[in-house]
Amino acid sequence: MLKILMKKSEKKACKVCGKLYPRDFLSHRGLCPDCAMRNMRQAILQLKRKRGPYYEKWLRNVMRARKRGGKNE
Ligand SMILES: [Zn+2]
Secondary structure, eight states, rough: OHHHHHHTTTTEETTOOOOOOGGGGSSSSSSSHHHHHHHHHHHHHHHHHHHHHHHHHHHHHHHHHHHGGGGGG
């Protein structure tokens, strides 16, 4: 039981800011809540402006999804 608790409080560094957080706090990409939130805000901003790496990635995903599901056209 004690071992499980110790494992749960194990800390990991955020990939972006390098701060240590309990493992459970980090996203699956290794980002802390602050950085994950900042990333999301950036992504939304780029989608609005229609430019930037997030927008391009999103566009590629949309294109790929359209190609895959384009049977009705
Ligand atoms: Zn961070």
